[in-house]
Amino acid sequence: MSFNNIDHMQTPLTHVPVIDISPLVAGQGDRNSVAKQLHAACRESGFFYIRGHGIDETLQNRLHQLSEQFFALPLEEKMNIHMKLGGRAWRGFFPVGEELTSGKPDRKEGLYFGTELGPEDPRVRAKLPMHGANLFPGHPSGLRETVLSYTSAMTTLGHQLMEGLALSLGLPESYFSDRYTSDPLTLFRIFHYPPESKEDAAAMPWGVGEHTDYGVLTILKQDTVGGLQVRSHGQWIEAPYIEGTFICNIGDMLDRMTGGYYRSTPHRVRNTSGRERYSFPFFFDPNFDVEVKPIDLRHIAALSDEPEARWDGENVHTFEGTYGDYVLGKVAKVFPQLRRDVG
Numbered sequence: 001m002s003f004n005n006i007d008h009m010q011t012p013l014t015h016v017p018v019i020d021i022s023p024l025v026a027g028q029g030d031r032n033s034v035a036k037q038l039h040a041a042c043r044e045s046g047f048f049y050i051r052g053h054g055i056d057e058t059l060q061n062r063l064h065q066l067s068e069q070f071f072a073l074p075l076e077e078k079m080n081i082h083m084k085l086g087g088r089a090w091r092g093f094f095p096v097g098e099e100l101t102s103g104k105p106d107r108k109e110g111l112y113f114g115t116e117l118g119p120e121d122p123r124v125r126a127k128l129p130m131h132g133a134n135l136f137p138g139h140p141s142g143l144r145e146t147v148l149s150y151t152s153a154m155t156t157l158g159h160q161l162m163e164g165l166a167l168s169l170g171l172p173e174s175y176f177s178d179r180y181t182s183d184p185l186t187l188f189r190i191f192h193y194p195p196e197s198k199e200d201a202a203a204m205p206w207g208v209g210e211h212t213d214y215g216v217l218t219i220l221k222q223d224t225v226g227g228l229q230v231r232s233h234g235q236w237i238e239a240p241y242i243e244g245t246f247i248c249n250i251g252d253m254l255d256r257m258t259g260g261y262y263r264s265t266p267h268r269v270r271n272t273s274g275r276e277r278y279s280f281p282f283f284f285d286p287n288f289d290v291e292v293k294p295i296d297l298r299h300i301a302a303l304s305d306e307p308e309a310r311w312d313g314e315n316v317h318t319f320e321g322t323y324g325d326y327v328l329g330k331v332a333k334v335f336p337q338l339r340r341d342v343g
Contacts, residue, residue: 016230016239016247017041022052024160035167042168042250046265047230049245050161050219055153060221062146063190067278069140071109071192081135083112083338089124089132090114090331090338096194100334101209102312107196107271108207113147113188128288129328130185151188151282154219158184158284161217161248169258170300180253180292181216185285185323193227193269193277207269207277212312213251214330215285215323220247225277231266239267253286253323256316257295264316288324 019037023029041048070078075095083092091112097105113134117124123131136144162181163173172178193207207227222228228239228247239247255264271277286292294317319326332339 015237016045016047016049018049018051018242018245020052021050021161021164022054024164025052025054025157031164031167031173034164038164039168042165042254042262045230045232046263047239047247047249047267049242049247051242051245053157053246055150055157055246059146059150059153062142063150063221063280064223064278066140066143066146067111067190067192067280068276070111070137070143070190071276071278073137073139077139078109078137081137083135083335084341086112086135087132088127088129089134090130090335091132092135093137094335097204098335098337100336101206101211103333104206104209105204106206106208107204108191108193108269110192111190113151113190115151115186116148123288129324130187130288130331147188150280151186154188154282155184155186155284157219158186158217158282161219162284165217165250165254169262169295169297171295175295176216180257180286180290180323181284183287185215185283185288185327187283187285189279189281189283191279191281193225193271193279195274195276196271205270207271210266210268212255212264212266213249213283214253214327215251215283216254216257217284218249218251219282219284220249221280221282222247223278225271225273225275227269227271227273227277228279229268229270231268236268251283251285252316253292253326256292256319258297259294259317261297285327286323288327289322291322292326 021034023031023034078093081092083094086092091114093111096107096109099106116134117132162176166173166175222241224241226240229236230239250262250264252264254262
């Protein structure tokens with residue numbers, strides 16, 4: 001399958017495309033048509049909405065309701081599961097202003113979760129960073145079960161989407177699972193963005209500043225409030241809520257694998273709605289201990305030896321080490337104090 005006739009857009013997008021991925025989820029139907037649409041989206045902006053994803057709506061609604069209940073608690077109660085208490089697993093709660101993007105504090109608070117691992121797990125016994133047990137609050141009841149059910153469903157969806165992305169590159173559908181995502185590092189966040197006041201706008205304007213994601217794929221559930229913006233060819237476009245969809249974007253490691261053919265796209269969030277905003281990003285990343293290598297894509301494209309310069313001046317293509325090395329270096333900049341405290 002060749003998509004040579006689909007080239008990178010030379011003009012800014014006006015909207016993010018919507019793709020029905022039900023053939024990937026069902027394992028039947030016109031999967032090549034889905035792959036063609038994924039190819040175009042990844043070349044154009046690195047962002048796309050998905051519908052037909054099969055994630056239970058009741059589960060999504062329960063997750064949202066319980067999240068609202070948690071963030072409505074007094075700060076001192078939320079601090080009972082502060083991330084410092086999660087140690088090297090890097091799980092738990094952080095308050096507004098404690099997470100940094102490009103060295104500047106974000107105007108949001110959040111919960112960090114990952115794959116639930118017990119003390120007997122070899123990775124936990126080896127004290128591998130970002131592996132361990134989650135921290136769950138005593139209230140609201142049911143948040144633990146809901147988060148674990150949701151992340152399990154999203155992990156399955158991540159594998160299905162990676163099959164589609166492999167097909168979009170003219171590769172066997174199992175390409176990524178065979179090499180990079182058989183045991184993916186799955187990370188889940190729940191973010192709460194308070195309404196913005198005039199004082200907030202001056203001191204801490206961005207809910208999340210401009211950035212790219214670290215891994216291969218992000219699957220975001222967002223609420224109706226809006227505020228997500230995507231940069232396309234030097235201009236920012238809105239990526240609003242669309243009922244029944246998730247919005248996805250590719251990360252630095254897929255950029256690295258494809259030599260910049262698929263590029264991780266900068267994005268940011270600002271909540272100017274005057275309302276509470278909630279978002280639920282799920283990160284489907286390579287195995288922690290795998291070294292991410294370039295893919296030979298000569299069958300679909302003539303790639304440049306010099307990928308385009310990134311927004312932050314960094315070069316993901318010259319990095320050496322495992323994905324764990326890469327993500328730890330990034331996370332240490334997001335939570336520098338936590339990095340100093342827990343290593």
